[in-house]
Amino acid sequence: MxxxxxxxxxxxxxxxxxxxxxxxxxxxxxxxxxxxxxxxxxxxxxxxxxxxxxxxxxxxxxxxxxxxxxxxxxxxxxxxxxxxxxxxxxxxxxxxxxxxxxxxxxxxxxxxxxxxxxxxxxxxxxxxxxxxxxxxxxxxxxxxxxxxxxxxxxxxxxxxxxxxxxxxxxxxxxxxxxxxxxxxxxxxxxxxxxxxxxxxxxxxxxxxxxxxxxxxxxxxxxxxxDRTRPLSQRRYSRPVSKNRTPQIPPRSEAVGIRLRQYVTKTPGFVDRLLGQLFIGYAGMPFLNAPCDTDACDKPQASHASFEYWFPVGFCWSQIIRLQLAYQPNTGPQIALTTLRRVPDSAQCVSYALEGNIEGLKSLFIHGLASPRDVSSTRGYSLLRWALYGQQYETCKFLLMAGADTEYRPISVNDDCPSDKACDIILRGGVSEKTLEILRYLAAGSDFVDSQNFAPIHKIVLKLSLHDLEEEILQNPEDVDTTDANGRTALEWAAARGDDRAVTMLLSYGAKPNVMDKKLNTPLTLASNQNQTVCVRLLLEAGAIPDPQLPAGIKFGSPLNCAARNASDPLLLKTLLDFNANIEASGVDGVTPLLHVARGNSASHAMLLLEYGAEINVTSKDGRTPLTTAIVYNNHNVLRLLLDRWYEYSECPRLKGPHLLSLVAQYADIRTISILSSTDHLKLKFDKDYVLGDFSTRLQQRVDVTEKLITAFEDLLSLINQGSAEGGSIESLMESGLLPTQGSNSPTSLSEESDEVFEDAQENLVPQACPSFRLEKRSTI
Structure with a gap:
């Protein structure tokens, strides 16, 4: 045939x-x-x-x-x-x-x-x-x-x-x-x-x-x-040439305590009862691994760090950090500092992620947060969270407020803010304004010197003017050679979006599924940097959409990275078309839909929902897509979830933390207006959810205004009225939300099946949660 x-x-x-x-x-x-x-x-x-x-x-x-x-x-x-x-x-x-x-x-x-x-x-x-x-x-x-x-x-x-x-x-x-x-x-x-x-x-x-x-x-x-992102997540950067040479800040000669890794000695059940202890060290001949690079072989001062995390809720959730170092010229050094442990859902973390500088200022002034706060799950400082969210102006503010650029997260596979800034500079694609902030953030980092780049890496990174194909022909065995972080030239080319270099390296046998020490693959880096063409080339070359991780390790997949950073939903679709896991999550339990609800467009959310994403998935800190959209005032995604929830499996409000509490803490006037216009929040059933002094919480906000107070009071009044104004019975029947009557009908289904066919009207008409299916669930 x-x-x-x-x-x-x-x-x-x-x-x-x-x-x-x-x-x-x-x-x-x-x-x-x-x-x-x-x-x-x-x-x-x-x-x-x-x-x-x-x-x-x-x-x-x-x-x-x-x-x-x-x-x-x-x-x-x-x-x-x-x-x-x-x-x-x-x-x-x-x-x-x-x-x-x-x-x-x-x-x-x-x-x-x-x-x-x-x-x-x-x-x-x-x-x-x-x-x-x-x-x-x-x-x-x-x-x-x-x-x-x-x-x-x-x-x-x-x-x-x-x-x-x-x-x-x-x-x-x-x-x-x-x-x-x-x-x-x-x-x-x-x-x-x-x-x-x-x-x-x-x-x-x-x-x-x-x-x-x-x-x-x-x-x-x-x-x-509407394909636009929420205002706080829009990144104004101009296209940068792939041939541009990255400008790395000079290494500072200032003496500081820098640790290459943390080693935890306490098992999980002890962590919950007695807290956590982390030990880090460097420059100790009997403990450190033998040097295998010239950069590593340089003389290094001996230093160690001991960090104890009190159990959450005990001793104000403090972190005590003791640092010891010895310098031949100045002698021994001792530093004792305290930090505060906060949950990932803390207001200061949300403000750092969304770039709310005024909110952070107010929290600092009133003693409700500090630039040295550290989140529980990842061990990220506020500066590291702002860098994670690509909020570079917020990074600049936190630096001026005294944030530590050298504080390392819990995972040995993660970088401190200064090293991460160098990494971002090398990946390219940032504006001059952003580059200036990153160079300031990276000042003093020895990241580039310690990477032990081979000639093929330097060519891809534009640190060398030699021809890539010539280098491969002369040294074909170096096509998969790695730097100090285990990255190959293909990983750097994919991160920079150099599609021609990616094609050339793949044609010479570069491995598309190599994993570096940070657990990144070429596909992960290309997805994280919004490089759709490179993602497609890698997938066609056999890249695995969900890389196999070591046992017990949770790490964001390429789809997670794309959901967080992609400007075009096509990148998500490309990964999904190659069977990427739509519910993949990192250590914090945040799935692609949760990432989109935080900082991406309704177009991204609609695509994920059409591919079967769970509309009520819950992260480890108890957030759902609906509550996440409220916290980050992502109006377009919020409207999509509320107005078109009936296209999917269940109503998006019945899971997660207390809705009104989050509204009082985070929602702006437009978010409250969207909630007020939603029919399924007006049911009599919702009276059980209005118990609580939420108005007081609202008035404690730094951005509170009379208009905001009035809008919130109107929302409470609507809920208290309990006057449901759902869609017509006919529309609910045709879309499958109401069961058809008459058991004798040959087309009726068994009553044992409580699932509906995730139906919807074609027109955008708000629908109320059907009261006969409402189920009160415990809040988190």
């Missing part, structure tokens, strides 16, 4: 189903929300199949043929795709015919509920087939790049042998070498052109997918569609 003919047939079938779903949308005023996601999956697989067809057609006219194993696997996937799409078309046609015959709302709702399990299963099957096609297509493209490299190597060997066998006159020899040089140059130019065409194809495909995401989401919510 000809794969090209097969793929053309499946593309036509996918196009027919997409058209049928559009016709169904026209026929029915209200559609189940998950059908939108299903329609997007069909459109996605159609795009992937078109890409497969293009590659197959190019191979048929090119001397480079597709591998036989790839062709067989593609045929198998095409057969599966055709089977699933035919089954889906049958369901859609049946629903359209039934809906056309009857305008009874209850009857339509029963039809949707009956087909729920099959539709959900088909969506997952289509998603799996699409992911497999992406992997096969990427593997084929990567092998093409390897063939380019092998062709160049073969040509070099032929050229050398030709020169060695030349026995004619000098004139004939020179003529032959000139001709050979021209042929070699032309051949290499053609091969490099293939690399450029490959990158251009990826960019074009990603651009088309981005436009498709925007069009699909606009169709769902219309004028309410």
């Amino acid at each position: 000809d794969p090209l003919l097969s793929v053309v047939g499946v593309v036509k079938l996918a196009a027919q189903i997409a058209g049928a779903l559009n016709d169904l949308r026209t026929l029915c005023k209200q559609l189940p929300g998950r059908v939108h996601a299903l329609s997007n999956e069909v459109s996605d697989i159609e795009v992937v199949l078109i890409q497969v067809a293009k590659v197959l057609q190019e191979r048929s006219c090119s001397p480079i043929s597709m591998a036989e194993t790839d062709s067989k696997f593609i045929l198998q996937l095409l057969v599966k795709a055709e089977t699933k799409l035919k089954e889906l078309k049958s369901i859609v046609d049946g629903l359209a015919a039934s809906s056309n015959q009857s305008n009874v709302i209850i009857f339509r709702a029963g039809l949707w509920r009956k087909e729920q399990p099959r539709l959900l299963a088909l969506q997952e099957d289509i998603k799996a087939i699409k992911s497999s096609l992406n992997v096969v297509l990427g593997a084929s493209n990567s092998r093409d790049m390897m063939r380019v490299r092998l062709d160049i190597d073969s040509l070099s060997v032929v050229t050398i042998k030709s020169a060695q066998n030349q026995t004619a006159s000098l004139h004939e020899f020179l003529q032959g070498m000139t001709l050979q040089h021209r042929e070699t140059t032309e051949f290499v130019r053609e091969k490099h052109q293939l690399v450029d065409e490959r990158i251009s194809r990826v960019e074009e495909m990603l651009r088309a997918q981005s436009e498709q995401i925007q069009a699909a989401q606009f169709t769902q919510i219309g004028p309410s569609y």
Whole structure:
């Protein structure tokens, strides 16, 4: 069977189903929300199949043929795709015919509920087939790049042998070498052109997918569609050239106590009862590991640090830190300091993450926080949290307030603020204003000197002007050589978004899944830096979306990084299309949806929800997407969660910490206005939640105004009224929120199933939590 003919047939079938779903949308005023996601999956697989067809057609006219194993696997996937799409078309046609015959709302709702399990299963099957096609297509493209490299190597060997066998006159020899040089140059130019065409194809495909995401989401919510981030999370930085040389601050000669790692000696149950003890040391010959680099072998002053964390709630949750050092010129040094341990949900941590400098100032003035506060889960100082949130002006403020740039987090895989600033500078892509703050933050760090960069690293980092391919040809064994942190040249190229360097390194056999000492892979770094093209190239080369971590270690996945930093939801979609775990989380239990609720757009949140993200997932500090959006005043995400919750599994308010307490502490006027306009917060059931002196908490805020107090009082009044103004019974029935009446109906489901089909109206109409499903849950 000809794969090209097969793929053309499946593309036509996918196009027919997409058209049928559009016709169904026209026929029915209200559609189940998950059908939108299903329609997007069909459109996605159609795009992937078109890409497969293009590659197959190019191979048929090119001397480079597709591998036989790839062709067989593609045929198998095409057969599966055709089977699933035919089954889906049958369901859609049946629903359209039934809906056309009857305008009874209850009857339509029963039809949707009956087909729920099959539709959900088909969506997952289509998603799996699409992911497999992406992997096969990427593997084929990567092998093409390897063939380019092998062709160049073969040509070099032929050229050398030709020169060695030349026995004619000098004139004939020179003529032959000139001709050979021209042929070699032309051949290499053609091969490099293939690399450029490959990158251009990826960019074009990603651009088309981005436009498709925007069009699909606009169709769902219309004028309410907004891709902007909340104001506090917008980062104003201009594009920076990938060829720009990073400006690293000079190393300070000031004497300071710096520790390379902490070692904890207390087991978990002792930590909860007696606290935690951390010990760090450096420059001790009998304890430190042998030096294996020139930078490490330099004389280093001996010093040690002992840090004791009292149990939470005991002795004001203090941290006592004792530092001992010996300098040959000045003698022994002793420093005793105290810090305060705060939960990750502390107000000062939230302010540092969102860049609320005025809020931090007020907390410091009133003695409610300090620049030396440290969070429990990660051991991050406020300065490290601000750096984590890319709030660089806040970093500058905290430095002026006396924050410690050398305080190291708990994990040995994490960096202190000064080292992290150097790392960010080397990754590139920051504005001049940000670069100035980072250099100030990194002053005194020996990060660059201690990395032991090989020549190939320096070329990628633009610290050397040598040619990358020349270096690889001269030293092919160094393609995966690592620096002091275990990073390869591919990791640095991916972090900097140098897609040409990434393609070249992969073509010379660089490992796409290498993991450094910080537990980063090339894919993690590319995702963290918002480098969509590099992410796609790495995934096609076999990068694993969820890297395997050492036992007992929790670390943010590439999808976590993308959810936190990506400006375009396409980066998230690219990872999800290669089967990234949508519920992956780090040590703090923060999933991609929670990251988006904190600081990204509603477009990102809608994409994650359509891919099945848990709308009520809870982090370790008890925050849900809804409460996180309130705390960080992410208005667009908050409106999405409240107005379109009925597209998903359950109401987003019934889990997590006390809602009104968070509103009183963090919400601005616009957030309160959004909550006030939400019907499902007005139910009589909610009276049980208004017990508490929240007005007093509101008045203690530094940014409190008369308008804010009035808005909050109006919200309390609305809740106390208990006048639910939910959607119409007909809309709830058709969307599946209300069960259809009459057990004799052939389309009704068993009462044992309490799940609904995550349905929604097509228009953006606020809906109330159905009172018959409300369940009071304990707050955290």
